[in-house]
Amino acid sequence: MTAATYLSPQTAAAVIGSPSTTTTVTLNLLRSSYRAPVFGQMVAFETTITDPATGITHDEVALGTVTAIETVNPAHAPRAVEAQHVAAKGRIQGSGDEGDTRGVTVGIEAVFRRHEGTSSLLGDRVWQPAGSTLSNSPATGNAVALLTQERVDELMQGVPDQRWLGRLHGSQVTVPYVQGHFAGPRGSRHDVIAGTTGSGKTAATALMMACDLFHDSFGQIIVDPQGQWATEHGMPFSLQGLATALGRKVTVARLSRSLRLRKDAPMFTELLARTGLFTELAFGAGSDAQIANACRVFEDALDDRKALDKHTGTDDWTEADPALLLRYLLTELRDVLPTGTVYAGKDGQQRVRYAIARPTEEELADEGADAPVGRFRDGVLDQEPDNHGEAGGKRWANVVARFAPILNLWSPFSPDGARRLAAGEDPAGFDRSQLRRKAWPLMMDVFTRDESRPAPWLILDLSGDELLPVDAGAEAEGDAVDAAEAARLVLDNAGVKARIMRQLVGDLLRSGTSAFKAGEPLNVRVTFDEAWQYALQPDATTDRAIAALSDQLEDGARDARKIGVGFRFILQAPSGLREGIWKQCTGRVIGYGVSEQSDLKRLANVVGDEHLRLYLSLTGPEATGQYPFMVAGAGVTGLSFGSKPVFVDMFNDPSEWLRSNAGWVSDARRRWLQHLPGGDSGGSLTEMPPRPAQDAAVEAHVAAKALRSGAANQAAAKRLTAAKGTAAKGGFGMTPKTAVAPDDSYTDQLAQGADPAPF
Ligand SMILES: Nc1ncnc2c1ncn2[C@@H]1O[C@H](COP(=O)(O)OP(=O)(O)O)[C@@H](O)[C@H]1O
Numbered sequence: 001m002t003a004a005t006y007l008s009p010q011t012a013a014a015v016i017g018s019p020s021t022t023t024t025v026t027l028n029l030l031r032s033s034y035r036a037p038v039f040g041q042m043v044a045f046e047t048t049i050t051d052p053a054t055g056i057t058h059d060e061v062a063l064g065t066v067t068a069i070e071t072v073n074p075a076h077a078p079r080a081v082e083a084q085h086v087a088a089k090g091r092i093q094g095s096g097d098e099g100d101t102r103g104v105t106v107g108i109e110a111v112f113r114r115h116e117g118t119s120s121l122l123g124d125r126v127w128q129p130a131g132s133t134l135s136n137s138p139a140t141g142n143a144v145a146l147l148t149q150e151r152v153d154e155l156m157q158g159v160p161d162q163r164w165l166g167r168l169h170g171s172q173v174t175v176p177y178v179q180g181h182f183a184g185p186r187g188s189r190h191d192v193i194a195g196t197t198g199s200g201k202t203a204a205t206a207l208m209m210a211c212d213l214f215h216d217s218f219g220q221i222i223v224d225p226q227g228q229w230a231t232e233h234g235m236p237f238s239l240q241g242l243a244t245a246l247g248r249k250v251t252v253a254r255l256s257r258s259l260r261l262r263k264d265a266p267m268f269t270e271l272l273a274r275t276g277l278f279t280e281l282a283f284g285a286g287s288d289a290q291i292a293n294a295c296r297v298f299e300d301a302l303d304d305r306k307a308l309d310k311h312t313g314t315d316d317w318t319e320a321d322p323a324l325l326l327r328y329l330l331t332e333l334r335d336v337l338p339t340g341t342v343y344a345g346k347d348g349q350q351r352v353r354y355a356i357a358r359p360t361e362e363e364l365a366d367e368g369a370d371a372p373v374g375r376f377r378d379g380v381l382d383q384e385p386d387n388h389g390e391a392g393g394k395r396w397a398n399v400v401a402r403f404a405p406i407l408n409l410w411s412p413f414s415p416d417g418a419r420r421l422a423a424g425e426d427p428a429g430f431d432r433s434q435l436r437r438k439a440w441p442l443m444m445d446v447f448t449r450d451e452s453r454p455a456p457w458l459i460l461d462l463s464g465d466e467l468l469p470v471d472a473g474a475e476a477e478g479d480a481v482d483a484a485e486a487a488r489l490v491l492d493n494a495g496v497k498a499r500i501m502r503q504l505v506g507d508l509l510r511s512g513t514s515a516f517k518a519g520e521p522l523n524v525r526v527t528f529d530e531a532w533q534y535a536l537q538p539d540a541t542t543d544r545a546i547a548a549l550s551d552q553l554e555d556g557a558r559d560a561r562k563i564g565v566g567f568r569f570i571l572q573a574p575s576g577l578r579e580g581i582w583k584q585c586t587g588r589v590i591g592y593g594v595s596e597q598s599d600l601k602r603l604a605n606v607v608g609d610e611h612l613r614l615y616l617s618l619t620g621p622e623a624t625g626q627y628p629f630m631v632a633g634a635g636v637t638g639l640s641f642g643s644k645p646v647f648v649d650m651f652n653d654p655s656e657w658l659r660s661n662a663g664w665v666s667d668a669r670r671r672w673l674q675h676l677p678g679g680d681s682g683g684s685l686t687e688m689p690p691r692p693a694q695d696a697a698v699e700a701h702v703a704a705k706a707l708r709s710g711a712a713n714q715a716a717a718k719r720l721t722a723a724k725g726t727a728a729k730g731g732f733g734m735t736p737k738t739a740v741a742p743d744d745s746y747t748d749q750l751a752q753g754a755d756p757a758p759f
């Protein structure tokens, strides 16, 4: 490992040639390496620098990547005298290795420095990172060798957090990952992961996040629009399993069933409109303005606590029974229609009114000459279960199937919980899977520093895949199933997701700021997968919600840095990220397959043309089974300190990651022994742990807690059943005031984060 062996001509592949500078060097390849695959490889060389003023000497090691190789042979030049002979014979004396030289261009990516000291302490003798520029241009003839594992190990000796991400592209040398957490002196950073579908972005991000586990106080929030992080489908190992095995609490909150949105009536009505609910109410095509008016009528009705209480038995619409709330809103809308605030014209007013409920004799009489003639079909409310058999009619079912799943996003109960409640089950017996939880306390939990545990992880799964139809007295059959499908599809609509995400990102920034005010900078990374859908450069055709979210993310990125939160955006093409965000990113990890001109231009601006050419020579994973990434940005890998990238093949076998990182992984497991999942008694990991199952202890804890607040539950349940029974049978205005839990229901308190859940 000493410089002497290192410099021996046996290992040298080249020597410094001319011209060379402090940032780019030209090499003369040694003949022994003419047949070696050198292109794209990293090389290392040493120089010694002496300060003439003090006489102090230090060594420098430079690392760089071979970005170009040129074969030079004067005899083969077209104007050479020998060219005629070459043309005649193909080969002459002086052709081939004997007469060739190879000019090699190397861009320097990292310089390490070591002072010659007399101290025997290792600390004085270890290599220290010293930027990406040599102190002086190197001397020709200096030996240059391919980078070896021994050399990397030697350079990393002084690095306390040795973590490993993969191998140098096309070699067996492992690549150190040195990106720190955000509470350090450099603060937080934003970065981008790009690459074509299947290039391994999600897996590479997972490997980097696995490395992040080194830092106990480093929390993670993953915004997961497609549920890939929640389900871990197609991931080469279980990141959740690994995090849990290092003592982390990992919470997966699913929009489809366990995440409860913050109360926001305009957002609720906007989502309702996107389900096509208003089409069911006979709003015609092109009635956007009228639908917006109707939404405002709904909003006013939702804000009217007294009326809400009267008609649904609760003054909080998020806790209302869907059927009761729907009936209340439709009745309000029907009553408002004649005032002209929704439809100015009589036709529209009548059409919607009678789609909601058939006209009564009285109403027809009042209409006088304007009264429509003929027979009337049932309106939605005419087909409510009580008016129309057990299950209600098709129209009612159709509307409920759109309405209830959307309302449920705000409910304290999961779809399953809501179904049980409707079936008369006592919520006191509900466990966590029957309840929804608010994002705010979950985020606060990640933001809040707590030395007694490693920082938690939170995965926000926003996919609609598992959205269940909510039974609200209507049997989901036939058309109603399609309507439930419509509600599910609504959640998978990019605009809807953006609307929801905007609330979550708002909560994230606000909860972060409030946690920040309470103490030191935060230390949390927020990863946005599928960012092309919403962190894009908006134009005139962009969905309003998406444009608003994109704006919020650009501004938010700026604010987040100040409080110690770093964003990571995962998307296919660099140009899919809006410029204002791209410019704020310092780390760029680019997988295979970026090829559009606009994207390459962005990349060239960052890494330069030489390295970009190297990037373009990468082969995709289908062909090689390797997942290569161009990793740019200072301080991501330990082999580059400037803007020039390092090419890394990510570990393609998770157990390789585990073997390389075994030391600190075992340390962390020892440190957090008391936080390991049940059944894990510690010790070193020999294989990647499986995805954690639902923890029985958690369920027991929640159940016990629910029992303790049994009284409140009973009241809540009673209130709902009572309201339902009375209102459904006796019409409006007859709901008796029932015992109501003071402010929030118990589920709310649970969700408010009072919960000291031990997981
Ligand atoms: N480093 C890796 N090791 C093992 N398998 C990988 C790796 N990277 C990607 N894969 C596999 O390739 C497929 C696509 O990877 P993924 O990370 O989902 O790509 P992307 O997010 O870029 O679309 C997945 O099946 C995944 O398991």
Ligand SMILES: [Mg+2]
Binding pocket: 201, 202, 228
């Ligand atoms: Mg992916």
